Amino acid sequence: MNSSLQTRAIAEGGLMAVMTTLIALAGLYIPFMQFFIFFIWTIPSVIVIVRHGLTVGLISIAAASILIFMLAGPLSAIMAAIQIGSLALVYGYAFRNGWKAASTLLAGAIIMVGATLLLYYTVFLITGINNLNIFSQLNEVLEPTIEMYKNLGIIDPAKGITEGAVREIIQKYFQLLTYLFPAFFAMAGIASAYLNLFAAQKILHRFGIDVPILPQFRHWNLPWWVVWGLITGLGLNLAGKYWGNYIIEMLGSNIMLLYMPMLFILGLSVIMFYYHKYLSGQVIYRIMIPFLIFFMLPYSTMLLSILGLLDLFFNYRRLSGEN
Structure with missing residues (x-):
């Protein structure tokens, strides 16, 4: 790299580091901006990596982390370095090397889940706070929830709704959330x-x-072979129940839960394919299809998931002549 290009790369890397810092600070201090900031926080670093390579990108991310450390404190800087930095490096490298979009998304999802786990572990080492101990966090809101139900008149022994019964229901719900937390955690990383x-x-x-x-x-x-993951999850769940092994049963349940949104999206994709192929010109179906999906959600979720599962085997769109 000649001196003029090197100077330009360093200058652009510095500018993007400042932009990353401003975006991160906006997300930290402007609450209503956090949702939108979430979409774009990696963009400046990705642009630097695509244009000038990983080395300049790493320098830019390091500079942004230092600026955030100075302006917002160490925990915010750690979050920027681990979450923003790792995802930006993966996407920047993938774009620069012409990876397919699906491969890029898969790598990003894996990195995002791993980076979030690393972030939680780092915060635990620094502060002693275990953010992954979801059950203890949920139990902290149990008593305030019971008290709120009492004030609202929901708990009424005269109607057969006792405090003990409500407490048991809430605790079982908390246990279920804890049981399925790994799958929800992975879904959040993929999203x-x-x-x-x-x-x-x-x-x-x-x-x-x-x-x-x-x-x-x-x-x-x-x-089609993706279905083997679902079969594995079902097998682990049944084996765990048969042997009385909680860990194996939980692993199987989380794998199956992780497949549910994937199959739902796949089934919805099949519906949209046939809609665009046969019904896109008819206004009534533009109203009817969303209505049926969202206002009959419990049934449509199950039906679309089954359709997505069957599509793995039969590939309906290819049967319809689609390449």
């Missing part, structure tokens, strides 16, 4: 990776940077 990827694709195109784009939603599909 975060997708939202950041979607925002990066849109914004980088505006900067004239060519990045791979996910196919249209109605063309989303998965290879």
Whole structure:
């Protein structure tokens, strides 16, 4: 790299470090901005990596972390370095090397889950606070919840609703959330990776940077062998119950739960494919389909998940002549 290009790379890296710092600070101190900041916090670092490589990107991320440390404290700087930095490095490297969009998303999801776990562990080492101990955190709100129910008149022994019965129901609900927490945690990582990827694709195109784009939603599909993960989850769940092994049973349940939104989305993709193929010109179906899906959600969730599962085997869109 000649001196002029090197100077330009360093200057742009510094500018993007300042932008990353401003975005992170806005997310920390402006509550209503946090949701939107979540989509774009990696963009400046991704742009630097795509244009100038990993070395300049690492320097930019380090500079941003130092600035955040000075302005917002060590915990915020650690969050920026671990979460923002790791995802930006993966996406920047993937875009720069022409990875497919699906591979980029998979790598981003894995990194996001791993980075979040690392962040929680680092915070635990520094503060002694275990943010992953979800059961103890839920139990802290048990008594205030019981008290609120009393004040609202929900707990009424005369109606057969006793405090003990309500307490037992809430505790069972908390236990279920704790039991399935790993799957919810992984879903959050996948959603975060997708939202950041979607925002990066849109914004980088505006900067004239060519990045791979996910196919249209109605063309989303998965290879048939993905179903083996669901079968494995079911097998582990049944084996855990048979042997009385809580860990194996919980692992199987979390794998199956992780598949549910994936199959639901796949089933919805099949519906949208046939809608665009046969019904897109008819206004009545534009109203009817969302109504049926969202206002009959318990039934539509199950039916679309089953449709998504069957699509793994039969690939309906290919049977319809779609390549």
